[in-house]
Amino acid sequence: MATMTDIAREAGVSLSTVSYALSGKRPISPATRERIQSAIDRLQYHPTASARALASQRTSLLGVAVPQREDVDAHVIMEFVSSILTASHEQDYDLLLVAAEDHERTRRVMDEGKVDALIVMDLVEDDPRIPSLAALPRPVVLIGYPQESGGLACVDFDFLSGAMLAVRELHARGSRRIGMLTSPAATHRPSPTYARRSRLGYTMACTELGIAPTIVEVPSDAESLGAFVREQLVQEQRFDALFVHQEPALAHLGRAFAAQGVACPEDVQIVAISPEDVAVSGPWDVSNVELPISSIGRTALAMLLEMLSGPAAPPHSRLLSPTFTPRGTTRA
Amino acid sequence: MATMTDIAREAGVSLSTVSYALSGKRPISPATRERIQSAIDRLQYHPTASARALASQRTSLLGVAVPQREDVDAHVIMEFVSSILTASHEQDYDLLLVAAEDHERTRRVMDEGKVDALIVMDLVEDDPRIPSLAALPRPVVLIGYPQESGGLACVDFDFLSGAMLAVRELHARGSRRIGMLTSPAATHRPSPTYARRSRLGYTMACTELGIAPTIVEVPSDAESLGAFVREQLVQEQRFDALFVHQEPALAHLGRAFAAQGVACPEDVQIVAISPEDVAVSGPWDVSNVELPISSIGRTALAMLLEMLSGPAAPPHSRLLSPTFTPRGTTRA
């Protein structure tokens, strides 16, 4: 392993000159720059990350706490990680993964200076990690929007506005008995921070439009959803539209509609909050309010870098605005 | 940020004593050990990772090159990553993620000593990265089993034996016209290293049992599979058993069987190579040869650590043995 000292000797210059040639922080004449470069090529020199980190007090590593629980969708997590990974690489950072469940370890990578900053995913309401994260001396960004964020920066989709948008679109297309379909899991403690917000948005929009809000919790399996369709849609005809915030339910719902002869845009309209790929992957193409996972990831990273460079602005939160895409499950 | 020097002063001992107390590499009297510990608690000391890495020449970081291509199953990748992450943490390592597509960067994290060792996923036949990886001075383990591994250590499922096992089980249960169903994508260049091996195993087992091998390539969508069932199973009755190495096909296949009245264990038996969760998640419970993703991940990590501690043994490869689990798609 060649060191900078070797390069200096080989190029006949001083150590510091090599360093400045590499970093560009001071002017170096083209001639010496070239001699240095050729020495580097000849000796196959690569700067040593740990030495660099020790001297410069920055690792060019970013931490990401990823959940591993069975009940979070692996696809979604992977898309978050991927978007963050790609964006990091673009900014010349590498990514350090740590299990979100192992909070002790998450803290440690920050305390020991293994990473310059941290992104924490999968926040829940009253997340017990928040105080401990807020006390850290380095930048932290949460993906999620807990009611009490302890002064930490947050990034998330604006579920409240998203839900309102969904209801308004259904209403504008003539529906008046608009139910909300969601999973019972979302109300279990600890509950993801978006559960409350989409419900609130749904309720607010209903109130605003003068219709009665009805939130229905159904487990995400085929049988439960089949029963729901049979009883509440076919028999009772309770709803003429559904706002669905329950991704795994969409495919089953589609099959249940088909099986029980519920005509989709005609009898019952549907708008979901979901990523595009799940909206179009099932038996039908679902009109949806887009859940922009990659954007959230990229935004989180951008905020982190912002905090790393300018300690100026106080940490703020950013909620991504909803967009509605009509597809096959709503009328024109 | 308190440093070790602060601790030494506070505890009234020398710098090296603190270091030895922390590492346990030399005996320290209980009394001093206690004074040191209390100083550490009082000053909230945490060792600085980069300083430690510089002095000790090890980072306690492991690299993982993960693929981000759309056509690899995010679930599978996530399970690999999860198993490796968990196992790393158990051994007190952290994980550095790098995009497998960015090979330049992958090399760099090794060259700059950002990680102690590397796991590379998603190997393909004649993978262009192999020579470059083989030249690295630190341990590397490949997940996959390319024909020419350049002397690198490999870990993978034994697809050859797995395919043979599947065919033998079908044969033992009375089937004589056993086809292999797989995806055309697997033969496209670059092809994953397992494609060739499962085909070879299938062919060998057929030869051994004196039956004619027939490999059918069908795209993984519902229509293509429906057509396949109609034409080759219902009309031609070409097969009385299927060895399926094509995970996304299983669910569609099940629905096509139901729709077209093919009785599953009776008319046609099925054995798949797949992870357990996909075998039991579809419309039926598929008898399968288990694809032990977590085990592969853990094994890869174990090999890496082995190479890190004992540079003794030459790098070897490890293929995990297949196990067969009868479920609803084979006869008793």
Place this chain on the structure above:
DNA sequence: GAATTTCGTCGAAACGCTTCGCCTGCATGG
């Protein structure tokens, strides 16, 4: 043309840890 700035380079001091060699008791064995 003297005073000041800029350019290109060097030397040395951090950065915070690990580890090697050395020294001082004090028990141990023969």
Place this chain on the structure above:
DNA sequence: CCATGCAGGCGAAGCGTTTCGACGAAATTC
């Protein structure tokens, strides 16, 4: 009773960078 060994501790030399201050020489200012 003397050589030996080990528990317990100290000092100093790295590990490979970054960065600050200094220094001639050349370029710029008035």
